[in-house]
Amino acid sequence: MTSELLKRACNGASALKVVGQLRSLGHVCTPQEWESLLVGAGRDYGPVLLQKSWAYQVITQEIVAASIGGIWAMAEYPNQQLPPNTWRDLFQVAGYTVDGSPASRPETALELWRGSIVRRRRDWSWTSNRQVAERYARGAYGRPAGTLYRVWCRRMPYWPPTRTTTATRGHATISLRWAAKRIWPSGSELCSACDRGAVAR
Secondary structure: OHHHHHOOOOHHHHHHHHHHHHHHHOOOOOOHHHHHHHHHHHHHHHHHHHHHHHOOOOOOOOHHHHHHHHHHHHHHHHHOOOOOOOOHHHHHHHHOOOOEEOOOOOOOOOEEEEEEEEHHOOEEEOOHHHHHHHHHHHOHHHOOOEEEEEEEEOOOOOOOOOOEEEEEEEEEEOOOOOOEEEEEEEEOEEEEOOOEEEEEO
């Protein structure tokens, strides 16, 4: 019966409906079943599918940890598809991961980069690879050209919850509530930060 349900997940709306039906059955997806749901939903439905599936307890914490980085990286505008607090809760469920696998948090400060227009400089996708950020600052992938930003993350109460590598976006560090010393365009100070994360001025 479960396999028949999964076959119905041919787009985002149908995949969400299947999640509701799996909840009614009390079924918890295997990693293979979850992958099938995710592929059926399509990349831009990934964030909502993840949130609903976790809320309905049809996926495990291990599945959240293994897939959240890729779901964030593949969605076109992930920060617009779920509220920040929802993403933060999901990343806390996942814990700190590298390429979808649980990992120890860094013992030293991280230097992270972001290429972005000014009004998007506080968004959550950062990279430890300066060259990747420079491509975004130059306007890669059809985006408008912007500025190169840098932030130092030090170990206070928070760390970036996940780091993942994707073929399409290179090395992406997703940083939420990082404890930052400074965030600025390369070469000049732009803004200061408090202990709850970067606060741009």
